[in-house]
Amino acid sequence: MTEEKKSLNFIEQIIEEDLQSTHSRESLKFRFPPEPNGYLHIGHASSICLNFGLGERYGAPVNLRFDDTNPIKEEQEYVDAIKNDVLWLGFKWEKECYASDYFQQLYDWAVELIKNGDAYVDSQTSEEIAEQKGTPTEAGKESPYRNRAVAENLELFEKMKNGDTPERGHVLRAKIDMAAKNMLMRDPVMYRCLHKNHHRTKDNWKIYPMYDWAHGESDFIESISHSFCTLEFLPHRELYNWFLEKVAQRGELKPKQREFARRNLSHTVVSKRKLMQLVEQGVVNSWDDPRMPTISGLRRRGYTPNSIRKFAESIGVGKRENIIDASHLEFCAREDLNKTAPRVMxxxxxxxxxxxxxxxxxxxxxxxxxxxxxxxxxxxxxxxxxxxxxxxxxxxxxxxxxxxxxxxxxxxxxxxxxxxxxxxxxxxxxxxxxxxxxxxxxxxxxxxxxxxxxxxxxxxxxWVSVKHALKAEIRLYDRLFTVENPDGDKEKDFMQFVNPNSLETITGFVEPSLKSAAVQDKFQFQRIGYFCVDKESKDGEPIFNRTVTLRDSWAKKK
Known part of the structure; x- marks a missing residue:
């Protein structure tokens, strides 16, 4: 094996092996597929760097595709924020795509599955369906509606689409195997009735595809060659492939799903639900609060795109989850800002x-x-x-x-x-x-x-001359949680580990040259740390966010 091959991560090794057997360079195509139900965080940044980085390495196109299949949680605000984050990190996508672009195709394929006996309409409640799923060691029970006639299934499915069925009235399920060892293969739900307004399709649809049905098929429609996702989707790979086998024609190249491990960051949480909780309960002021691990929060705090890309590159991709100390991200910020940030008093x-x-x-x-x-x-x-x-x-x-x-x-x-x-x-x-x-x-x-x-x-x-000093608001940000892994103890609420001293606001004095500093300008305050001009600054009344100290101040606390 050459030195170049030895330096490849396992994702790149998969691609190199495929190039020797099933794929050509011209067939390579990647995607970054966020759900527009919140702001992107540092974990997403690693995924962005992975997929777009592969595009740069192999000269292959990369799509930005929004998996917008849940109108209950999705908003245009999140779409706009995600696009802004990807561009800010320095990447450009080949095509901007949406799963909602494919709703008609997905529906037509679902009809074909019904006609071929691979899907049926189930009229049970979600609770009844869940009860019949069985356990990992016990087979599930078949739905009493599993053997409905094809004609009846088609009629009911069309009524679902037209909005003639109340919410929770019916679901469409794939007909696979209620005794499968992989419980995701036990007749998974493909569609549910939702009479909700979608941020793009408005009220055109009364049914919405489930993620597992829409995801792989969207990859297939876009001719994605490799679908990379995090480890929790490993059990989904079998279902991903089953659905593809049902829609792909003989000889057509199907997307290949492979999984990599999350890289969790210490002293924070990255669950969108929990980040939303921090915002809604006023622990932080917004999604882009500089204490948040969101890309927009890091940007507002003063992190540079290059520092985040270097961080993602340095931690790499692996097959086992672990926690990366936040000090490493801070080190990447210092390294970059040291080269670029002007020194000021x-x-x-x-x-x-x-x-x-x-x-x-x-x-x-x-x-x-x-x-x-x-x-x-x-x-x-x-x-x-x-x-x-x-x-x-x-x-x-x-x-x-x-x-x-x-x-x-x-x-x-x-x-x-x-x-x-x-x-x-x-x-x-x-x-x-x-x-x-x-x-x-x-x-x-x-x-x-x-x-x-x-x-x-x-x-x-x-020092600063008193006669010439410019008064400034200084926001000293610290880590949002006091423990390394706020999610580590499932018996305790992560909110009890919130750092009460994560923000200290003081008044300081800076040299007069900073009067003309613009929002997002970054500086090293000599002997103190790196600071960034906040967006809430006014003319002649600057607000500075501390990005990082000059040294790792948390090392002394360990």
Missing amino acids: GVLNPVKLVITNYDEDKEEFLETENNPEDETAGTRNIPFSRELYIEREDFKESANRKFFRLTLGKEVRLKSAYIIKGEDVVKDAEGNITEIHCTYDPKSKSGSGSEESLRKVKGTLH
Whole structure:
């Protein structure tokens, strides 16, 4: 086996083997088939990257197909959000398709199954059908309607389609084997009566196909060569193939379903039902709340498409489910933002610093680099004056040798500015420090080339000029759940593990250049972390979402 073959994942190995036997490169075609009943999450991002990535690797078309067979839960809002997410990740689809495009074809095929004795109308209740299914070790019981005459089945099925049958009145079932070991093969339901308005077909249909019937047949209609899905669909593969055998003509190439394992992310949930619960109960503000694992939430928080694609690539595809630590996703964000995000000054917990030997009316502009990781990023000028804001935790009146920030009697450098020395403090009546007084060395200006400017001190602090500072709302986001696997204990409600400190909102000060920052602009606040401009920002009143800290702050908690 060549080195290239060794590097293939098992999905690619399947395709390579098929190319040697049953398929040509021209016959390869993939799809991403979301249900438009919620927003896509990080798990979907992996599936998107897998299917569209295969399209790029093999030069094959990829369809975006919405499996819109349940009008009760589906909305156009979700369709639009899904399309936006796929495009934002950097992928383009060959065709935009909908299972609802095929409702007539699916109905016509169902009629053929009835005529061939492979389907029948069952008039039992859903409870009665479920009771007759049997157990994994006991065969099911046949429906009393299983041997209805073909003519009667056709008449009843047409009445179902025309809306002459009440909801829950009848269902259409495939006639397979009530003793099958795979319980999904025990006469599965193909259609149910639903008198609901569909977001695309409106009120044209009164019956809707079940997922198992519509999915494989939609793949077949679109000439999909390989249908990749997650492991929970492995038992469905037998039914998927049975339906295809009933509609495909001899010699026609049928889609091939294969399964891969989910990659669950720690400290979160990805069930759409549970994500919906978080939104509806006000735990988060919306589907795109930056604490949500949705692609739109990650985008709003400041994650880049490249960081998510790198994450999906790095975790790969496998045959066994496992939990990926959220710190790995955060690492991918840091890696990408470190290369692209401009460095700026921002102070989140400010205390005033007064340089007593600096002229009160003087101000100057100091040159600083935009991003030392990017040689093309250039420099900018930032204002400097007598009064500055620094981080409160960057000062102690007295400290041991391991404290390399500002303290009385010791020197530190202000980033891209001067060396200062702590001299005194001013306190309020409660003993809280309100001002730190210091002196500066005028000859120590960064980049001046003088001997003093090259003098080394152990600490460097970021700062913002008080006179020029821009007040900003800072939203400090943390993980949404306090435990690695909120779904792990089935005896407990996942909601009890919600992190009460997942959002802290504070007021900080940033350098004035950020006044013109646009929504979704990303920055590194020096020595603090990566931040993104939120969509709720207003002119001159920016809101910054913390994307990730500079280091893995959760590592200390483990």
